[in-house]
Amino acid sequence: MYIDEKAKILENKHISGKTWLLRLEAPKIASTVKPAQFVMIKATEDFQYDPLLRRAFAVADVKDKELLIFYDVYGKGTKSITTKKAGEEIYILGALGKKLFPENYDYYLLVGGGIGFAGLSLFMKYLKNIGKPFKAIYGVRRKEQLSMLDWIKENGFENDVIIYTEDGSFGEKGLVTKDLKKFIIGKKNISLAVCGPKKMMKAVVEEVKDLKIPVYLSLESKMACGFGICIGCVIKNIKENTYQRVCYEGPVFNAEEINIEDF
């Protein structure tokens, strides 16, 4: 079931750069959400039509009745979300997304770029809870963009996450692809779970191509509804030669199913 829940804002604060953190009390959605799922947030009051459409955000963490979201500010929708204060209410539809990361592998390598790491954090927590071995790579350009660093520390993932900055201002210097193969070689029945900017996802897929291991990408696309009724958010499934809805047949796709140039 999808729920359109009036969530209470517990915290809405600027972290650094263009990234904000939103903590919501949404007991109904919180009780159903699974890793890689997302919510559609209505940025406006009732009967305000600009911005018109809801915006999609990954659920980065769930604690009891609470959802945690990290969001980058670009345009009308996210700007108007920044104006919401703690105590105010906001409509969120969730938990959305039907095809999630498969659970049948023995080892997972998570690769997140920028805000895309928020699309993997809940999966990481889940893997830890069920005791599945994994490592996570978190890459950004500069230290200031490590918006989930505090969360990583607070939740005890320091030893599970390897951080890369392009300018070397924190952690390892370089791109997430730099040591990627090192983390893969020798691991049996491994799969990759990737979320981040197009360029980064493309580079990851290219880098591991010759290893022939399954790569799962959590995709984004422009969404009008987020729950399958507009057929607007499609990506071409090259195996079936059809356009599939990222919100309903995804958001997770096997890299083999899609043409990396398409998104």
Add this chain to the structure above:
Amino acid sequence: MKQVKNLDTSLSFELFGIKFKNPVWTASGCFSYGLEVAENLYDISKLGAVVVKGLSYKPRAGNPPQRIVETPCGMLNSIGLQNPGVEYFAKNILPKLREYDTVIIANVFGEDEEEYLKVAEFLDKTDGVHALELNVSCPNVKKGGIAFGSDPDTLYSLVSKLKQITSKPLLVKLSPNITNILDTATACVEAKADGLVLINTLLGMAIDVEKEEPILAMKTGGLSGPAILPIAVRMIYQVYEKYGASVPIIGVGGITTAEDALQHILAGAVAVQIGTANFYDPYAPLKVIEGLEKHLERKGYKHFLEVVGKAHKLKLK
């Protein structure tokens, strides 16, 4: 034209022999085939009718992405009528949809006259489809669609032929991308269409100022949402002014609330369709139903049909 009759509740009525629980339907392309909502959100039996996504004879892949972009108080789409074809629909989707107690209306599309006729012929024999809505107004496909919807003679010829091959009620959905809506409306009435659906989307474009190129892959798209409400209301008003209650009008365009729906109804619509609002407010159709009931009660009306066309002060045929 068959007359509209009152039934038992303030919103139920009968139109071309079909009983509708209420005059609130979902618009084609804005509700998929109904199952996503039925399975994940609410009981679609509460709706007056579900108008399914456009169906062609051959499956259509649709347009490449980016297919949608938000605009001030609206959005542009260029889905390109992606659909699995009418046979697949009848075999794999319709049986599930029929489990819900609502009226099912099929939106019919063809690239040429032959395809329109084939789809209609097929649906005429398909149990569970109550009526057909002819889409001659899609701005997002190269062939068919709007080519039929903008020329009154072509439209007259198509509707006449379709009327001969189907015994089911035939509604024609008109394009607003035309100078005078009465030209195409009149062609449909003369060709004996059972009702008119007003309006489809308006052709538009949005440009990315950084990339300096149109945002949609197909460059242009159809504008929908609150931004088009006054255009729909004006066109319904114009058609009702000419034909009055003799031609059933189904209003669509920019409806989010019961007040918006009432504007359509007061202008002359006997039923309304909710489109884009489903995207940002999934419960919008149910809220409109509830709002209409409340409005009628507050104003002391026994039935919504008393309000249809009431904004016209002039004497009507």
